[in-house]
Amino acid sequence: MEHDAVAQNYGTGQVLDRIQAGLQQLGKVPGSVTIEDLAAVDEFHIGGRQASEDLLAQLELSAADRVLDIGCGLGGTARLLASRYRCRVSGVDRTAEYVATARALCAWTGLSGQIEFCQADACRLPFGADVFDAACMLHVGMNIDDKAALWSEVHRVLRSGARFGIYDVMRIADGALAYPVPWAADAAASHLHSPQAYRQALQECGFSVVAERNRRDFALAFFSQVRAQLAAAGPPALGLHLLMGASTGARMQNIISGVSAGLVAPVEFIVQKRR
Ligand SMILES: C[S@@+](CC[C@H](N)C(=O)[O-])C[C@H]1O[C@@H](n2cnc3c(N)ncnc32)[C@H](O)[C@@H]1O
Numbered sequence: 001m002e003h004d005a006v007a008q009n010y011g012t013g014q015v016l017d018r019i020q021a022g023l024q025q026l027g028k029v030p031g032s033v034t035i036e037d038l039a040a041v042d043e044f045h046i047g048g049r050q051a052s053e054d055l056l057a058q059l060e061l062s063a064a065d066r067v068l069d070i071g072c073g074l075g076g077t078a079r080l081l082a083s084r085y086r087c088r089v090s091g092v093d094r095t096a097e098y099v100a101t102a103r104a105l106c107a108w109t110g111l112s113g114q115i116e117f118c119q120a121d122a123c124r125l126p127f128g129a130d131v132f133d134a135a136c137m138l139h140v141g142m143n144i145d146d147k148a149a150l151w152s153e154v155h156r157v158l159r160s161g162a163r164f165g166i167y168d169v170m171r172i173a174d175g176a177l178a179y180p181v182p183w184a185a186d187a188a189a190s191h192l193h194s195p196q197a198y199r200q201a202l203q204e205c206g207f208s209v210v211a212e213r214n215r216r217d218f219a220l221a222f223f224s225q226v227r228a229q230l231a232a233a234g235p236p237a238l239g240l241h242l243l244m245g246a247s248t249g250a251r252m253q254n255i256i257s258g259v260s261a262g263l264v265a266p267v268e269f270i271v272q273k274r275r
Pocket residue numbers: 006010042043044045070071072073074075076077092093094095098120121122123137138139140143144182183
């Protein structure tokens with residue numbers, strides 16, 4: 001059930017066409033596209049590219065590393081890892097359309113040689129034990145109820161001492177969150193846990209917490225900036241509205257209200273597999 005809800009929430013059947021149309025408006029063709037051009041649409045989390053940069057900077061990455069991006073979506077963070085840090089990257093996502101789009105965008109940006117994408121459930125990763133030097137997961141945990149199964153799979157595929165960066169929307173206070181939100185059409189498809197619950201479950205699974213940061217202020221500044229840009233120039237050629245379609249306004253309004261009211265917030269965790 002959870003997986004059907006995930007596929008229904010994210011797949012539209014038109015994502016790549018919409019991106020291509022947006023790129024045309026910008027005067028770009030597939031061969032001339034850069035990862036900077038795509039950042040407005042392929043970083044599907046609060047704070048976009050800046051949020052990815054902030055998280056990845058804490059993973060102590062080197063070019064020799066093999067990195068796993070869990071719930072990679074269209075692959076924006078994976079391409080940043082490959083381009084900026086020169087890592088080899090594996091991206092895993094449940095939504096078939098996103099995996100196909102991620103592969104196409106990698107081909108357009110010339111990064112296919114460094115990145116592989118697989119359609120798979122994060123709770124059943126198609127990799128052997130101890131194979132990754134680091135992992136990241138941005139705005140995915142809200143779709144997965146059985147977080148113990150998720151942490152246990154990530155723990156299994158990471159080598160001892162490897163860092164794992166999480167950036168999820170978490171439950172901060174009790175109170176009704178209005179739906180739809182970007183990750184779910186209704187409350188039944190949304191699995192928000194508190195930072196305390198994340199911390200405890202990660203520790204029980206064999207991770208040590210290196211850092212934890214509530215990014216509420218960063219999120220509110222990001223929302224203000226997006227609103228100002230919309231008011232000044234309308235929707236950009238490339239943006240998250242290409243993924244969320246007609247419900248973009250309602251989904252964004254509800255998450256902005258939830259963060260503003262202190263009910264939810266994006267929170268980072270940097271954890272390390274205990275040696
Ligand atoms: C909000 S998007 C974030 C995508 C990407 N991490 C980013 O920040 O751009 C959430 C993604 O998680 C994926 N997802 C949700 N549940 C999953 C699961 N159980 N296994 C793998 N991917 C999952 C969805 O298909 C979707 O692409």
